[in-house]
Amino acid sequence: MRRAIALAARGLGSTSPNPVVGCVITDARGAVVGEGWHQRAGGPHAEVHALRAAGAAARGGTAYVTLEPCNHTGRTGPCAQALADAGVARVVYAVPDPNPQASGGAATLRAAGIDAEAGLLRAEAEAGNTAWLTSVRLGRPHVTWKYAATLDGRSAAADGSSRWISSAESRADVHRLRAQVDAVLVGGGTLRADDPHLAVRGVDGATQPLRVALDTRAALRPTARVLDAAAPTLLVVADDADTRHLPGVDLLRLPPRDGRIPLDRLLAELYARGVRSLLLEGGPTLAGAFLEAGAVDRVVGYLAPALLGAGPAALGDAGITNITHALRLDITEVVRVGPDLRITALPATAPKEH
Secondary structure, eight states, rough: OOHHHHHHHGTTSSSSTTTOOOEEEEEETSOHHHHHHHHHHHHOOOOHOOOHHGGGGGOOEEEEEOOOOOSSOOSSSOHHHHHHTTTTTTTEEEEOOOOTTTHHHHHHHTTTTTTTEOOHHHHHHHHHHHHHHHHHHHHSEEEEEEEEEEOBBBBBBBBBBOOSSSOHHHHHHHHHHTTTTTTEEHHHHHHHHHOHHEEEEEEEETTOOOOEOOOTTTOOTTOOGSSSTOOOEEEEETHHHHHTTTTTOOOEOOOOTTTTTOOHHHHHHHHHHOEEEEEEOOOOOHHHHHHTOOOOOOOEEESSSOOOSSSSSSOOOOOOOOOOOOOOOEEEEEEEEEEEEEEEEEOOOOOOOO
C-alpha cells in the first residue's frame, strides 16, 4: 500500500477534477505483477493501468488501491467491475470514496465474491490525496496559503521592497507547489506591486495551473505579465467593473459584498470550473481575508534568515482580536531549502463539512 501511495503522488497536478490514485497488484503468491497510477483526467484509472501490466497474473491475486475502486461509468468504466472481470480475489483499499457518484465499489466487489478490506494506511493515503478529499467533503477547493517572510515575520521592507526575501532555491520550490495545484490566486495589491507571472517554470511536464487574478475594479494593465499566453488566466472583477481595456480576457464577474469580492462565491465558482486545489499567493490582506473566512487548509511558509524590524507583516487582519482566538496549527514538516526554512502546517481543527 505504501508503494501505491507513492505511485499516486506522481499524478499530482494532472488528474483534476479527479483524485490521485495508485494501485499495486500481487499474484496469488504475493509477488508484485502490476503497478499503475491515475495519470490524467479522462485517461485510464490506476487499477486499469495496473491490471494491464499484470495481465493473466492478476487472477487470484490482490489489488492494493489508495482509494476505494470507483463504481460508476464516466469518461472511463467502473474500476470495481474491471477488477472483478480480471479475477482478482482480494482488494485492499486505504480510503473509502466520499464521492456519492462513484462510491459503492466495495459493495460491488463483495457481491462478486471478492474479499474487500478498507483502512490500510488510511492516514497516509488521505494525506497524499488531501486536496481532492477536502474539495469533495467541503464543496470548495482545498486552499494552501504560501508566503515568504523574514524571521521577524515581515513580507516586505518599510519602503515596500520585497525582492527577494527568500532564496533562489525557495523560489524554485514554489514552482513545484504551483505544478501540483489547479489554480494560483493573487489579489489586486500583489498584481500592482509585483506584476507576478504565476506560471510554472523549471518543472518538466508540468500542467500549467489556472492563474486567478482578483482585481475588483479591473485596474489591471493590459500589459500585465499574468495576461500572457504562458498559462490560462481568469480575471475576477466586480459585476459593474469597466473592463473595456481588457478585451479577450476571461472574466468572472461577481457582485461585491462590503466592497470586496465574496470569497465563498469565488471558491464556489472555481469549484464549478473544476478547480479542486488552490494556491494562495496573494499579499497579507488577501491572506487575512481567507483566514477569517475559515478557508485556509494548509500553510506553507518560507522563512528567510533575515531581519527587517519594520514593514508589512506576512499576514493582515484576520478578525482575531484575542490570543484565545488564535488559529493554532500542527506543524507537519520542517525542511531546509537553501538558506531558508520551509514550514508546512495544518489548522489544528479541521474545517467542518457542510
